[in-house]
Amino acid sequence: xxxxxxxxxxxxxxxxxxxxxxxxxxxxxxxxxxxxxxxxxxxxxxxxxxxxxxxxxxxxxxxxxxxxxxxxxxxxxxxxxxxxxxxxxxxxxxxxxxxxxxxxxxxxxxxxxxxxxxxxxxxxxxxxxxxxxxxxxxxxxxxxxxxxxxxxxxxxxxxxxxxxxxxxxxxxxxxxxxxxxxxxxxxxxxxxxxxxxxxxxxxxxxxxxx
Amino acid sequence: xxxxxxxxxxxxxxxxxxxxxxxxxxxxxxxxxxxxxxxxxxxxxxxxxxxxxxxxxxxxxxxxxxxxxxxxxxxxxxxxxxxxxxxxxxxxxxxxxxxxxxxxxxxxxxxxxxxxxxxxxxxxxxxxxxxxxxxxxxxxxxxxxxxxxxxxxxxxxxxxxxxxxxxxxxxxxxxxxxxxxxxxxxxxxxxxxxxxxxxxxxxxxxxxxxxxxxxxxxxxxxxxxxxxxxxxxxxxxxxxxxxxxxxxxxxxxxxxxxxxxxxxxxxxxxxxxxxxxxxxxxxxxxxxxxxxxxxxxxxxxxxxxxxxxxxxxxxxxxxxxxxxxxxxxxxxxxxxxxxxxxxxxxxxxxxxxxxxxxxxxxxxxxxxxxxxxxxxxxxxxxxxxxxxxxxxxxxxxxxxxxxxxxxxxxxxxxxxxxxxxxxxxxxxxxxxxxxxxxxxxxxxxxxxxxxxxxxxxxxxxxxxxxxxxxxxxxxxxxxxxxxxxxxxxxxxxxxxxxxxxxxxxxxxxxxxxxxxxxxxxxxxxxxxxxxxxxxxxxxxxxxxxxxxxxxxxxxxxxxxxxxxxxxxxxxxxxxxxxxxxxxxxxxxxxxxxxxxxxxxxxxxxxxxxxxxxxxxxxxxxxxxxxxxxxxxxxxxxxxxxxxxxxxxxxxxxxxx
Numbered sequence: 001x002x003x004x005x006x007x008x009x010x011x012x013x014x015x016x017x018x019x020x021x022x023x024x025x026x027x028x029x030x031x032x033x034x035x036x037x038x039x040x041x042x043x044x045x046x047x048x049x050x051x052x053x054x055x056x057x058x059x060x061x062x063x064x065x066x067x068x069x070x071x072x073x074x075x076x077x078x079x080x081x082x083x084x085x086x087x088x089x090x091x092x093x094x095x096x097x098x099x100x101x102x103x104x105x106x107x108x109x110x111x112x113x114x115x116x117x118x119x120x121x122x123x124x125x126x127x128x129x130x131x132x133x134x135x136x137x138x139x140x141x142x143x144x145x146x147x148x149x150x151x152x153x154x155x156x157x158x159x160x161x162x163x164x165x166x167x168x169x170x171x172x173x174x175x176x177x178x179x180x181x182x183x184x185x186x187x188x189x190x191x192x193x194x195x196x197x198x199x200x201x202x203x204x205x206x207x208x209x210x
Numbered sequence: 211x212x213x214x215x216x217x218x219x220x221x222x223x224x225x226x227x228x229x230x231x232x233x234x235x236x237x238x239x240x241x242x243x244x245x246x247x248x249x250x251x252x253x254x255x256x257x258x259x260x261x262x263x264x265x266x267x268x269x270x271x272x273x274x275x276x277x278x279x280x281x282x283x284x285x286x287x288x289x290x291x292x293x294x295x296x297x298x299x300x301x302x303x304x305x306x307x308x309x310x311x312x313x314x315x316x317x318x319x320x321x322x323x324x325x326x327x328x329x330x331x332x333x334x335x336x337x338x339x340x341x342x343x344x345x346x347x348x349x350x351x352x353x354x355x356x357x358x359x360x361x362x363x364x365x366x367x368x369x370x371x372x373x374x375x376x377x378x379x380x381x382x383x384x385x386x387x388x389x390x391x392x393x394x395x396x397x398x399x400x401x402x403x404x405x406x407x408x409x410x411x412x413x414x415x416x417x418x419x420x421x422x423x424x425x426x427x428x429x430x431x432x433x434x435x436x437x438x439x440x441x442x443x444x445x446x447x448x449x450x451x452x453x454x455x456x457x458x459x460x461x462x463x464x465x466x467x468x469x470x471x472x473x474x475x476x477x478x479x480x481x482x483x484x485x486x487x488x489x490x491x492x493x494x495x496x497x498x499x500x501x502x503x504x505x506x507x508x509x510x511x512x513x514x515x516x517x518x519x520x521x522x523x524x525x526x527x528x529x530x531x532x533x534x535x536x537x538x539x540x541x542x543x544x545x546x547x548x549x550x551x552x553x554x555x556x557x558x559x560x561x562x563x564x565x566x567x568x569x570x571x572x573x574x575x576x577x578x579x580x581x582x583x584x585x586x587x588x589x590x591x592x593x594x595x596x597x598x599x600x601x602x603x604x605x606x607x608x609x610x611x612x613x614x615x616x617x618x619x620x621x622x623x624x625x626x627x628x629x630x631x632x633x634x635x636x637x638x639x640x641x642x643x644x645x646x647x648x649x650x651x652x653x654x655x656x657x658x659x660x661x662x663x664x665x666x667x668x669x670x671x672x673x674x675x676x677x678x679x680x681x682x683x684x685x686x687x688x689x690x691x692x693x694x695x696x697x698x699x700x701x702x703x704x705x706x707x708x709x710x711x712x713x714x715x716x717x718x719x720x721x722x723x724x725x726x727x728x729x730x731x732x733x734x735x736x737x738x739x740x741x742x743x744x745x746x747x748x749x750x751x752x753x754x755x756x757x758x759x760x761x762x763x764x765x766x767x768x769x770x771x772x773x774x775x776x777x778x779x780x781x782x783x784x785x786x787x788x789x790x791x792x793x794x795x796x797x798x799x800x801x802x803x804x805x806x807x808x809x810x811x812x813x814x815x816x817x818x819x820x821x822x823x824x825x826x827x828x829x830x831x832x833x834x835x836x837x838x839x840x841x842x843x844x845x846x847x848x849x850x851x852x853x854x855x856x857x858x859x860x861x862x863x864x865x866x
Contacts, residue, residue, distance in 0.1 A: 030347050030424055037416045037450060044454040052462065052473060052484060059479025061472070137470035140479030147465060147473075161834070165841055178844065 028181040035185045039192050042155075046196050049151055050203060053144035057208070061139035066208030069134055071125070075205045078121045079197065082156075085114035086194040089187045096183050101175055104183065105167055111190065112163050115156055122153050145204065152200055155193050162186060224374050227308065234371055263800040265349035268756060270356045271334030272653060275646070277360055278328035281319050284367070286720055288316035293677075293713035296706050299698045309694035310377035311396070315370070317380025322404055323363040325500045325638050330359070330414050332503065332645045333442050335653055337418060339749035339756060340436045342427025342765040347420040348413075349798040350840070355410040355417065357808030362407025365815050369399035373819065376400035379692070381489050382463070384474035384482045389467045395819050401464045402815035406808075408456050415449030418442055427748070429767035436747040436771075437513075437526055441506025444530040445499050448537060452495035459488040468818070483548060490541035498537040501633070502530055504641025505572055508594045511644050512576045514743050515591035516583025519771060522575040529568035529575075536565050546617045555614040562612035566605060573598060588743065589663045593644035596671050600636030604629060607682065622692075625685025628678045635674060643670075643723075651742045655754045656734040662726035669719030677712025680705035746774035753862035759795045759850055762859050792856065794849040801846075807836035 057066065089111045095103030126146070129135075136146040166182055173179055224230050248254050261269060291312050295304040304312065334352070338345055346352050369375045376396035378387040387397045422443045426435065463485065465471040472480040513520040520526065542550065542558040576598065585591065607629040611620050620626055651657045684705050689696065696702055741750040748765055749756070751773045766787065769775055780786060814829025816822075 030420055033424065034348060034351075034416055034420050037419060041412055041416070041450050041454045044451060045458055048455050048458040048488065052458075052488070055481060055484055056473070056479060059472075059481070061478040063478075136465070137472065138478070140472040140475075140481065143462075143465065143471035143473050143480075147462065147471070162841075165838055169842065173844070182841075 028177050032181055032184060032188075035188060039188065042192065046148075046151070046199075049144075049148045050199065053148045053204065056140040056144040059140035061141075063139040063142060064132075064134050066141070066145075066204075067210075069129060069132075070205055070209050072205065072209060074121055074125055075201065078118050078125075079201050081114050081118045081121070082194055082197050085111045085118065086191055088114065089190045093183060093187045096175055096180060099175060101170060104175070105170055108163055108167050108170075108183075112160055112167075115160050115163070115190075119153060119157055119160070122149070126150075149200060149204065152193065152196055155196075159186065159189055159193065162189075222372060224371055229308075230371065237371065258802075259800065262805050263353075263802045265345075265353045265798050265800055265804075266758060267334045267338050267346050267349065267352060268653070270352055271331045273356060274327045274331030274334060274359070275653075277363065278324050278331060281324040281327070281363065282720070285316055285319040285324050286717060288312045288319065290713055290717050292316065293710040295694065296696075297710040298707065299696050299700070299703055301695055304694065306694040307377065310692070311375035313692055314376050314379055314382075314400075315366075318366065318376075318400065318404070319363075320634075321380065321496070321500070322407065323359075323366065325634070325642070326407075326411060327359055327363075328642045328646075329445070329500055329503050330355070330411075332507070332642065332649065333414070333418055335649050336645075336749060337421060337439055337442050338425070339652065339752070339760060340439050340747050341422060341425065341430060342748045342761060342767065343421060343425040344760050344795065345798065346417050347425055348417050350801055350804065350846070351413050351417055353801065354804035354807060355414040357804045358410030358413075358811060359407040361808040361812040362403045362405070362410065362815075365406065365812055365819075366399055366403025368816075369396055369403075373399065381493060383489075384463065384466070384485050385476045385480075387463065387467075388475050389470075390475070398464070398467065398819040401460050401467075402819055405457065405460050405464075406811050406815055408453055408460070410808075411449060412453040412457070415446040415453065418446040419450065422446075427761075427765045427767050430772075433524070433527070434767060434770050434772075437509035437520060437523070438503070438506035440527050441502045441504075441509070441530050444534040445502040448495045448499045448502070448534045451538065452492045452499065455488060456492040456496075459485065459492065462488075464818070468821070483545075486545055486548070487541070490544045491538070494541040494544065495534075495537045497630075497634070498533055501637045501641070502534065504597075504638050504645075505530065507641050507645040507648065508576060508597060509572075510747065511590045511594045511648055512579045513771070514648075514745055515588060515594075516580050516585050517744070518579055518583040520575065521578040521581075522571070523770060525571055526575050529571045532568045533565060536561060536568075540565065543612055543614075543617070546614045547621050552614075559612050559614040563609060566609050569605060573602060588647075589658065589660060589667065590644040590648040590743075592664070592667050593640045593647065596667070597636055597640040597644070600632060600640065600674070604632030604636050608633065620685065622690050623685035624681040624689045624691060627691050628681035628685060631678050631681075632674075635678075648743070649749075651737045652740075652749055652754050652756065655736050656730060657737060657742050658730045659726050659734060662722055662729055666719045666722035666726060669715050669722060673712045673715025673717075673719055675712070676715060677709050680709045680712075684709070741773075744777075746771035748773055751776070757858045757862055759797060759855065759858075762792060762855050763790050792852045794851055795855065796847060796849055798847050799845070801840075801843075803836050803840050803843075807833055807840075810836060 088107050092104050092107035092111060095101075095107055134142055136143050163186055166179070166186060169182070170179055175183075223234075248257060261273065264270065291304060292309065295301055295309055334346070337343075373395040376382065376387075376392075376399060378392055378397060378400070382397060382400055385391060387400075422435070422439055426432075462471070462473040466473050466475060466480070472478040474480050474482045474485040476482065509520055509526060539561040540558055542548070542554060543562045546555050546558070576594070587595075607625070611617055611626060611629055647658055647663065684702055687700075687702060687705075689700070689702050696706075737754055740753040742754075743750070748761075748767070751765065752761060765772075776787070810829050810832030812829075814826045814833065817824070817826025817829055
């Protein structure tokens with residue numbers, strides 16, 4: 001299935017094309033720039049969710065408050081896992097830039113496993129909260145909490161599916177201008193989610209238990 | 211069993227109103243007719259290959275415009291139903307509940323499903339051609355945007371016959387729209403219809419920013435770009451900053467209704483005023499999103515039909531961009547009465563007044579462009595000239611409304627209704643009509659009949675003033691919006707009667723436009739020049755309709771209004787610029803994924819509307835499958851060979 005010739009060719013931007021490979025190259029640069037704009041919109045999406053959370057976070061309506069609810073050891077573990085996964089996704093890109101497909105896929109696998117463990121921990125945290133009677137319908141504070149943190153979790157989950165699809169494509173096609181752009185984009189996305197998490201950790205959890 | 215089916219059907223379908231039964235029959239007959247015609251002429255394959263799966267910006271633009279005109283018809287019928295109800299006191303033509311539904315759908319449809327798609331249609335038609343590009347930056351995404359808009363609009367319109375229309379006003383303020391007070395499905399149709407099309411709008415914004423920033427012809431510096439493209443850039447920047455807020459706001463309202471969350475509820479700590487802040491943080495920029503491109507159209511039209519360079523190019527750019535920035539700092543002027551205090555209200559009052567400055571600059575620029583110009587009064591120019599006084603009056607009443615203490619009197623009265631219709635019809639609708647008349651020959655290869663167009667123009671204009679001037683007075687007399695009826699003792703009868711007459715005059719104007727289009731399709735001569743208006747920008751340098759690849763060779767641009775300058779040089783006997791040799795053209799392949807993916811969104815949305823997870827989840831799975839299918843598809847483009855380009859060019863230029 002895999003075409004090993006692709007790797008060497010990819011380093012020199014695909015000599016296989018007779019004409020217009022410059023055009024193709026430009027197209028990939030355009031797509032990457034388009035993704036930056038998408039990240040701006042996503043930034044505003046999260047900004048709006050943070051704003052609603054901040055407006056509502058004291059409105060506990062007799063339900064549990066942030067300091068009663070949050071268990072920091074689990075949250076700190078999640079944070080370290082996600083930060084590490086951001087580092088490993090960076091290593092994946094470095095492997096790609098060296099033309100090392102095995103290293104690239106390997107580091108993506110590590111990143112995905114770390115991402116999945118983050119999601120697992122977050123889900124178990126949510127399930128425990130709901131079990132203790134702290135549901136999205138309990139109070140405005142919890143509505144804001146579950147929506148903000150859940151939206152971040154949903155983003156990470158989408159990123160995981162996407163990463164798996166990308167690993168399959170990489171193993172089939174190797175490092176080409178197209179797959180290179182896709183790896184760059186998902187790594188941007190992953191770092192972005194990491195930055196958002198730092199804000200979640202600070203504003204929701206740290207300030208919540210303080 | 212039969213009883214259970216009957217039971218289900220009576221809740222599922224909207225029943226009990228003869229108007230709606232009539233509409234049901236009309237919808238079914240139209241659908242049968244469409245299917246029959248397509249089958250009889252064996253056009254299904256053609257429709258699928260040439261249109262539904264097309265990623266060509268010109269075809270997508272045409273589809274946007276057709277959909278928008280249909281929506282204009284529906285929104286217009288809603289408007290006339292309302293005016294009929296209000297024609298006299300104590301009228302019982304429409305029941306109050308029905309009236310609530312109609313003012314809600316009128317507003318949503320006119321802004322989100324008429325103005326937005328008409329605007330995107332014009333973006334698609336004009337921008338790539340104006341900047342000398344072969345397509346937009348992301349043609350696949352462009353097609354997806356269109357289909358998301360289309361499916362969202364269909365979902366919203368479906369509420370008319372299935373489940374019941376939303377009735378909480380065009381911005382659906384909670385707590386009225388919470389489950390407690392709006393238990394029906396209408397509000398969910400509202401949320402999902404707008405949500406799905408809103409995602410499409412967001413992607414269009416991204417698409418056109420990249421297109422304009424990255425795909426201009428060589429030599430076209432930003433400050434040499436046609437003004438319409440500048441206005442599209444300003445509008446698109448505003449879209450990508452404003453639409454995510456709408457996405458979140460609607461999602462939160464949905465969570466309130468679907469999972470019992472408490473963002474905007476009255477109990478458990480929810481805050482309804484937060485919704486009103488959020489929705490206007492999107493909603494105010496939204497009105498500038500739709501009006502900025504109209505300003506761009508007027509700039510093109512004024513300069514073309516006055517045969518002069520646009521006066522004050524730089525100040526126009528500055529005005530467009532500054533409006534798109536300041537538009538984010540005025541949202542609270544929609545609810546000065548919230549009680550946020552004098553300081554907050556003063557800030558938003560001043561920021562609102564500031565917007566009038568760049569807008570005023572533009573008006574002077576247009577007037578000074580006309581000054582000493584050789585003006586020809588073709589349809590696009592007529593609409594532009596009608597726009598100027600209309601928008602000046604609408605702008606001045608807007609400044610009156612921006613004075614916070616005075617607004618406590620004007621708030622939600624017919625004075626406000628008259629104001630925003632004046633800027634939206636006088637600004638946006640007139641602007642897009644001007645744009646449609648202006649670029650129509652580029653889309654279809656013939657101009658529209660002037661005589662019928664003038665009838666439509668005068669009916670619209672006279673109708674407009676007859677309809678809305680009385681409403682300013684009604685507002686000052688104390689009539690507030692959304693009244694479904696009023697008593698004889700109010701003294702509002704005469705002015706309402708006049709206003710209704712004006713509404714119907716505009717309706718007749720619309721019918722003249724339909725007649726004009728049909729008549730022109732039948733009788734108008736093909737425009738063989740590709741440049742019927744003696745235009746100034748690059749879109750007029752190529753044949754009409756433009757070939758699939760737009761430009762056979764990449765144009766080189768030296769100055770503002772490059773095509774005009776080129777024509778002057780040729781007329782002065784200078785040799786034309788040498789054209790580079792033809793090369794194979796890189797083009798994107800058509801794709802069925804956008805329409806299928808949008809249809810999956812439709813299914814998911816419909817499922818969520820009725821709380822049918824068995825339908826919603828497969829819909830979302832379908833969306834995911836479509837995304838993966840697209841990601842795994844590497845066969846996305848092809849090359850048009852030189853021979854074919856030569857043949858196409860020869861055929862298009864044959865008549866020249």
